[in-house]
Amino acid sequence: MALDQSFVGRTYPATAPYEVGREKIREFAEAIGDANPAYTDPAAARALGYPDVIAPPTFVFAVTFKAAGEVIQDPQLGLDYSRVVHGDQRFAYTRPVRAGDRLTVTSTIEKIKSMAGSDFLTIRGEVHDERGEHVVTAHTMLVARAAEEA
């Protein structure tokens, strides 16, 4: 069933702050096998001009995707999550995420497209720090594949 176009532009309330920890960044960097010292060594991060260790570029997805759950599970929108795959992903950064950040995410339905029974839903997650300054915007496109013919 095609998603309702009138949901485009709908914005969901900002999330409670997610506090970025040094050890969580370290865990993520180790999981992707990336030994860049900017992720684990505050002195190395400072040498690059950052106040504390920074996170790998895709780290913030865990935060924005959790926020997108509001949209995905919105019963009024009626997305069938069992048929959903991740179509594409884009980030636009004002600055890298860093340890100590308290990040809030505001999710907005950016686009809905229906094609051959599949729904394409793009959610924009705008991420701000505790001072209200923009850090990064994530654009997440999900595809709900057409239900198989019974």
Add this chain to the structure above:
Amino acid sequence: MTARISYDDVEVGTELPAAEFPVTRDTLVRYAGASGDFNPIHWNEKFAKEVGLPDVIAHGMFTMAEAVRVVTDWTGDPGAVVEYGVRFTKPVVVPNDEKGAVIEVTGKVAAKLDDEARTVRVDLVATSDGQKVLGMSRAVVRLA
């Protein structure tokens, strides 16, 4: 923000050092824990096959994280990445053996975008088992 590559030293067509990233089931379990994505298609073979996949597949976001390492290893400063986007075209299938799978990534400078901001667009190609696994994989990077 201090990328170690200078804008003046690159031109359209400049190739970045290519890299290969191995992926085993162990890698995926670690990534699941670190990212909080516990979808069983990334660790449970039985479940993956029941939903029509050939085997366990890597998290798309894992592949995205590896591909941009070609850029961040090149610039040295991961914070020099100002934009990054990919399309997930094919899954990286990860068999349950010692070898697992390999993600091969190449990149080259596709455009010099802004002489003042010193930004370039890098186009990345990521393949696994001879198949392109990402499409439209592009990063905008601010160089020194």
